[in-house]
Amino acid sequence: MRRLLVAVLASLAALGPGGAGAAPPGGDADPLLADLATGSADQREAAVTALGQTGDPRWLALLGALRDGAVFARTRGGRTEVVVAGTKSTRGDEDLVEIQSAYARASLGVVAVADLAEVAADRRLRLAIKPFLDAEEVRGQLRDADPAVRRAAAVKLGHQASPAAAPGIEATLAAEGDRWVRHALAEALALIHLADPDPARRAAAARRLGELRSMNAVAALQRLAAAAASAAERAAAARALKRIERWTLLTTSLETAFQGASLASILVLMALGLAIVFGLMAVINMAHGELMALGAYSTFVVQNWFRAVAPASLDLYFLVALPVAFLVAAAVGVALERGVIRRLYGRPLETLLLTWGASLIIQQGLRLWFGAANVDVAAPRWLSGGLPVMVGLTLPWNRLFIIGLAAVAVIAMYALLFRTGAGLRIRAVTQNRAMSACLGVRAGAVDAVTFGLGAGLAGLAGCALTQIGNVGPSARTTSSTRSWWW
């Protein structure tokens, strides 16, 4: 009973708005610290509990340091003092460490490690520390600026379903503005009430969870539906389950449709350039995968340039990388076409062999220049995370972006080929090269532009794919870049 009371008090202190409560100033805690350093196992645990119950962030920080093994004791003038270790260094054979006072974290200078005795946190002590630090962590997360962090904290509270947390959740709920965090908080609250001693309240909580379409509550509701004492509860739980089930079916279907659309858009992006080159020029471009890799590496280079020159606007690098990737790949494509491919038009086998050779050269070149290991392309913040559409369905931004990009690319290609003069010339050369040349179309230039366009689209695809897969010299062989039919 006492333990329960302690837990309740602790959670209240932890979840209360200010949280500071009645913190003992450094002096009052001295006996506790002495217990911590030299006491028996029971005294040590009691000391940790007492420090944790203060809810004072500074004491909690000390407990965190204790768990990490950074708390030491030293004896000076017959008094034992508890200190926190900071950065370590070595001078000659001696290991030195910078130490700070336990509460105020005032620097106490640098001392030899040998002069300190570690206040070891054994398993029992770590277990005693954990709830305080967890509560502190959740409290911090519930105040985080990022709604995704707040939402995760709320979901965690729901999983724990600890009755002591309910008042804190209600207070947070009243002040919360984000719709999805509110939903997670309401869900957590209902999950807590689902274990209430009052049957009517349990039934109400079950109904509420049904209204919330809470996937997280399915297991708890199933237990209630099977084992609850009153028929009202069982009925409420069963109804809620039915509701959640129907909702889950809906979200799962939508999710599957979205996944299909996302996969299709990736394939479209990859295949579009290939199709243009093959369809219009009858050249099977085996180097398409490498042109994509070039686009991906251009993205990497642009990112590094931003990191070095304009770290503040790093998030914008991707917008710059898109056209750069297009242009780099298009330039290589045009060079390839003007340099060699144009000499082999009408000989499909030879162009196949030739582009395959080009692909090997590009691949090895990338390996020589950037190394064999994959390089890391960070996702800009605006492409990380997802858009919560409805309860149980979050659509990742990077995939939404690629679907959008694929749609724009397809529409732009259509407009270019069927709505502009250049497109007309491309189609004319495709249908009858000799006749178009007779009529004054520069067939050679049209070939170069078309090939460059196809290559540029490959570069664009490569840039977009950095947000989903890896960037490495052998990118073409990895499964998501299956722009070929094997």
Add this chain to the structure above:
Amino acid sequence: MTVYSRRDFLKGSLAAGAGLTAGVGLPRILAAQAKDPIKIGVLHSLSGTMAISEVSLRDVVLMAVEEINEKGGVLGRKLQPVVVDPASNWDLFAEKAKQLLLQDKVAVVFGCWTSVSRKSVLPVFENNNGLLFYPVQYEGEECSKNVFYTGATPNQQLIPAAEYLMSKEGGGYKKFYLLGTDYVFPRTANKILRAYLRAKGVPADSIEEEYTPFNHQDYQTIVGKIKRFASGGNAAVLSTINGDSNVPFYKEFANQGLRSENAPIMAFSVAEDELRGMDTSALVGHLAAWNYYQSVDTPQNRKFVQAFKAYAKKQNLPGGDRRVTDDPMEAAYFGVHIWKQAVEKTRATDVDAVRKAVYGQEFVAPGGKIKMDEANHHTYKPVLIGEILKDGQFKIVSRSKGLVKAEPWSEYTSPDKGCDWVKHKGTYQKKA
């Protein structure tokens, strides 16, 4: 890097040719008495898919050799490393191993990463009585007289990790999603994990198992499944995903709104060296289980990390002083030192003598003191659970009490089998 001229090469070939013809007749003892260098083999892929991981092992073995040579070598003889490149090609591993043992006559070989490469060289070492130090955690179920395993067995990595997740301290998780790359290590690891979880009372419907091919990139469906699996809370992912599939997996995991607070991923194949080429932002807060981290705070380790960075810079290795150390590298490093101590104990490089001298050998490795088992060819190691930090390093959140004895045969899948080369001949049947 040494540059050989054509003349050196000719001289070398002539000498080797002469040695081959003469070596048959001449008593071996002559060669041993001379202050010739002792040849040791380094059998790690320097090209192909595994190069990303294995090149670092070659580097750290050569660093250990250089350290030993600077202090006067072994028994007054310098060590001369013979580095070969099996190119991530499993058949080539056996061929190169044969070359090292029969042609170069090396005293010991440090090498292999993947289990399939180890299985490929195993008959070569057993038929020619060679000696291999294998530095990577693996799936167990092996007990060869000619191999010393300095990496972890399942009970030194997999089981403690699952135990940690189930404990109150680790979060008290009750449902487990076993996700891996489709090859021998993840399959065996998950077989053992499943047996362990079942033995600890986890119902069968609370365990999911799934595999993806090497290089798999599109994890949206699988993460969707994990999300539904984890929706009731108390669920964790045990991941044996290898190589570059990890980046898209963790990215998708974060993007679909799953976070380490609610569904942590415990990884068995992600270490500091792999994190070097990754954008770690999506991995922060997830867990890994190893026996060593670069962040282990001991004077030996600080020295080791600094020495390796300095070595990488001096040798102009790619990455220079931004290189990191990790678990297999530490195991490869102390393997060289264990072998050296054993040779000094017997005062010979003869494989059978060295083998017996390795038993019970102790060494203060960078991650703390380790000890070779007295009979089963494996290593007593500490077990550490780490949390991934933003800078690609690990914060150690749990460590085993003392050293854990290696059990090549897991008590959960093969309770009747044991491994002992002193009282038995390798793998034996335990009496009921």
